[in-house]
Each structure stands twice: as C-alpha cells, then as structure tokens.
Amino acid sequence: MRMKKALIGLSLLCMIVPGIAKSADSVAENNRSNIVANWKFTKQHVKSGSIDKGNLIIEDTSKHGNDLELVTIGDPASPELNKMIQWSEEDYHDQEKVNSLEFANYENAPTGRYFKTKKDAPINSEKFDKGFTIEAIFKLPSDSKSLMGLFSRQGQAADLNKMEGEKKILSSLTVSSDQKIHWTSHPSNLNYNVSNWSRSLNADEWYHLAVVNDGDTTTLTLNGISDYGKSEKVIGIAAVKGKGWNIGASEWGNKFNALFKGNIQEIRIAGKALTEKEWLVKDARDDEPFEGSNKALPFLTNKKNYNFLFVPDTQKYSSQNPEIFNSQMNWISNNTKKNNIIMNTFVGDIVDSDLEKQWQNSLGAISLLDKKDVPYMMAAGNHDYAAGDPFLTHYGPQRFLNKTYYKGSSPSGYSSYAIVKAGSYEYLVLIVDMKNLHKDLEWAKKVLDLHKDKPTILVSHDIIFPKVKDDKTTIGVESSNGRLIWNELVKDHNQVFMTVNGHYFGIAHRVKHNSSGNDVIQMLVNYQTNYRGGNGWLRLVEFDEKKNVLVFRTYSPFVDEMSKKEKSYIDFKFLTSENNSFKLDWDFKNRFNFK
Secondary structure, three states: OHHHHHHHHHHHHHHHOHHHHHHHHHHHHHHHHHEEEEEEOOHHHEEEOOOOOOOOEEOEOOOOOOOEEEEEEEOOOOOOHHHOEEEEOOOOOOOOOOOEEEEEOOOOOOEEEEEEEOOOOHHHHOOOOOOEEEEEEEEOOOOOOOOEEEEEEOOOHHHHOOOOOOOOOOEEEEEOOOOEEEEEEOOOOOOOOEEEEEEEOOOOOEEEEEEEEOOOOEEEEEOOEOOOOEOOOOOOOOOOOOOOEEEOEEEEOOEEEEEOEEEEEEEEEEOOOOOHHHOOOOOOOOOOOOOEEOOOOOOOOOOOOEEEEEEOOOHHHHHOOHHHHHHHHHHHHHHOOOOOEEEEEEOOOOOOOOOHHHHHHHHHHHHHHHHOOOOEEEOOOHHHOOOOOHHHHHHOHHHOOOOOOEEEEOOOOOOEEEEEEEOOEEEEEEEOOOOOHHHHHHHHHHHHHHOOOOOEEEEOOOOEEEEEEOOOEEEEEEOHHHHHHHHHHHOOOOOEEEEEEOOOOEEEEEEEEOOOOOEEEEEEEEOOOOHHHOOOOEEEEEEEOOOOEEEEEEEOHHHHOOOOOOOOOOOOOEEOOOOOOEEEEOOHHHHOOOO
16 A cells, blocks of 8 residues: 555656656666566466466566466376466555466476476577576465475576586576575586575565676575675576576476475566666565664673573574674674673584585684683584584584683583583583484483582583464474483483573573473574574573573674664664563572582
8 A cells, every 4th residue: 555655646746847757767768678577477467378278378578578388297187287376366565456376386296387488588598697687576385395496597507518516407596495595596607506595484475586696796685685695706697598487497407396386476587787776676574574672781780690692503604694603703702701701602503514614714703702712612513513523623622621611521522511600609511412412421411410519501402493382372392302301411400400402493492390390491592594594693691690580682793783774674683572582580599409
C-alpha cells in the first residue's frame, strides 16, 4: 500500500513540475537500455500457451526477445505434473494485480518443471564482460531442506577446456540444503569458478536478491545485506555456444541435478552493475531481523562483578570476513581488564576448512590476545579436524604452557583445563573435545574428581541444539554427545554449573537439575548462519555475587565500531531478544557449597 501511494505522489509531482518528469523518464529509459532480460512470472506476462497444456511461454518484458518456455521432465503422464507449477496470488509487496509462480518440484519426484530461454534468445550468447546485475524476487517453502536450482547457465566448464574448480558446471544460482544462496560462476578471465554466498534464509519469507558484478568483482546482496563482501577479480560469465539459461533448475555435467521449490515473482538481468537505487526492490528488509539496541549499556553493573566471555563459532570470519574476527579479538584484548573478564573461551569451529589462509586469518586475530596477555581457552570443532592435526599445531598444549591459568591437557591434546580466581571463588574451565570425547572421558573425570571444590564451566563443541516448540518457543535439547557429557561428566559432578557449546545453528539455553537437585545452565551460542557469518556477536555472562544473579549479554564490537551511516537495519551492538539478553537468579553460596 505504501508503494502505491508513493507512485501516485510521484506522478502528481511530475505533472506539476515537468522538469522532474523529464528527468525521471530519462533515468528510467537509461535503466531500460541496460536491461538484457526481464521475466515477470505473472498471468499478465504470458505470451502464449498455458501451464495445463505444458506449452507456456513467458515474455521477456525488456523486449529483447529472451522469452522463456516451460519444460517438463520425467513422466509426462504423472498425476503430480499439474501441481509442479501453479499460479499463486502471493507476491513480495502483497499487491492485488501481481502474481508469482509457485514451483512444487521435489527431490526424486517422478516429474518436474522449469523454464529455459528459447533457442534463439540473444542472452544465450551474452558474456557480460562489462559487468552484470542478476536480480531475483522469490520465496522459499516451509519444507525446504534440499539443494535447489534457482537460475543457471546451461553447459559445463569442461566444454570450454576450463579444467580447474568445478568443471561440471558453468554458472548457477542455487539454494543449499541449509538455505544459503550460492552464486558460482566460471568467468572469462579465470580457469576456475568463483563463488559468493549468503546467510541462511528463512522459510515462507520473500527475498530480493542482487548479484552484481562491476566488471571487476562480484557482490551478492540479499534483502539489502551483503554477508560476505566482494569476490576476487572476475570478469564476465563464460558461455558455451548453443546453450541457454534455466530458470528454476541447475545443472551438473550437462544434466539436471536440482529443480526449484518455492515462489518466483521476477528475475531481471542487466548488462552492467546497477546501483541500489536502480534495483527492483528499494530498501528490501528481512521480515524478522534480530532485536537489538545501539544504546550504551554497561558490561558491569557493579565494579566488584566479573564476566566470563564465550566466542561463538568463528569459521565464517576465518574463511570470508577476517576483519570481523580482528575486531572481536582487538576489543577483547583492549577490554578484558576494564570489564573484569576472567576468561575468554572459544566454543570451536575456529576455521571453516583446512586451508592455510584460514588458519593464518585465525592466528592473526587470536595472537592479539597473546600480545596483551589476555586469558583464553580453545575448544576444537568438527571443521577444525584434518590430516596432520592443524588445530594442535596452532592451538595445542604448547601454545598455553607459559600461561599461568593453564593447568594441563588430555593425552589427545585436544581437551584441556584452566583455573582462574574471580570474586569469592576459584573457577575451573574444562574443555572437553568433541572428536576425542570417548577417549578423553576418563581424563576429564579425573580433573573433576581432583577439583570438587571449584565451580566448573564445561565447554565442548557439541552439547545441546535448538528445537522450536509450539511454533514459537526455542528450547535446548541434548545431542548424543551432549547426553554422554551429561551422564558422565555433569550429572554426578555437582561442581559443574554451566555447559557452553556451539556447532548447531542458532541460540538456546536451559536450566537442568543434576543428581544433587542443583541447577546446571546449558547454553548454545552460534551465529554463523546469520548476518555476515555472525556479525561479530560475543556472549558475556556477568556474575553478580551481591545480588545473586547472572546477567547474559550479546555484544558485537564490530557493529560498535561502525559509523551511524554504515549501520544497516540489522546492525545492533547489543542483541536484546529473550535468548540473547536475559538474567538468571543464582544463589552463589548455596549453589557453590560442595561439601
């Protein structure tokens, strides 16, 4: 409704001031001249045919002759065929006269449908060496859990003798099984494909996507947010002669490997890098971004209080956003003493994959803590294990031998523990490795048995995962590893009062009772699938012995360093939702009485 009123207002203004009308027309005309193809999946833009007859043709509204034709694969007599593509009344702005096409393809279906450009379409031979903009307005279904093809170029790199990288594809825009957008393309200037990724998408939510190449690098923006910045230098999109484009399908080795499920409203291709003001959707936003605040909030409500800080999975920073990792570690190194942070603990998945560049990115950031003699401990995650044990090479026992708080490691080298003084207590921080859990169990038990008088925080990469209950409440549920940790290391060891983990996508916490009937807080913190791979968020827990309360905060130094102009609608230095900011009553004297 807001959009329609805005258009009416602009029309009236143009009537009153002719110069404005001329200027607006010239901008629109210039924009149209750069559009290579524009497909609007509405009934108004059907050129001929119908879905029922399987001969539907969608017109190219740019008038460049790049019409789309419906393609049916599999069993044409399948009773499921008619529902594979249907008209839908839904659209991005919920307008009365705008439709979309709803695709119902699914993995291993007997039949399926998608669109392809006509054989003689000019876009089939376009190489976009001066840049391009690919826009899509679409929505994913609630049951989207498999790879889906949204848009792709037919052919494979091997046909062009490009034998590096993924040689069985050319270019494709896909939705991964964990609902991330992946654009990968073989450019003209390289012998391998280059990728751009987004955060994970929400089901039943409309998105505007823009993949923009300025003739030099490519950026993927989803609802106004570019999660992982620019690509390396890439020019154009390689093309195989005689091949076209697919809408609603991707290819692998010249064969279809994934069809789309969900709604597509519009796809538009430009032969240059369009500015945000020229995009199909202006000021696109997620339906439910994180709740947050940019107000100045204290990390300590009393100077006698103290904090424990937990660093969620950093893998996307090591792989794609090292500047965020550096921002986190720089803040920790400069603010640990000021905010009385007793220990900084990494929950695992330091890197995304075993590439030396990623290990070096992590080392460059974490070494900032060593330079300021800031206390920290590290758990490994499933992404940190590789041949040659690179985690141990970089973050094994030898790294901590000269640190006074470090007290030893397990025979595997992956589990370790530290003892730190804070307030009225000496705390034990116990790292129990995920991969070597069974091997390190007896070692961990001995550590606990030797320190029954010390309140203990146990950290392992895999303990609880989030589960949505009653379609709205998120609860923590223990994994198989988490069940073993509870039964062997937590339940009967009364001093363990908190467990912290990452690994699973999301956030959750719960309070469970041990064998003595006492509370144990279990907390999952992992933001890797969210904005920019986590947007720099850290989890702090303030211990207030005087008021008998624990205060949980989620803070991003990366956002805090942004100027007001740099901040977008998702950028908050403090997250304020119930799983990100909360308090728990905590009777220190009774809970930490282990006699």
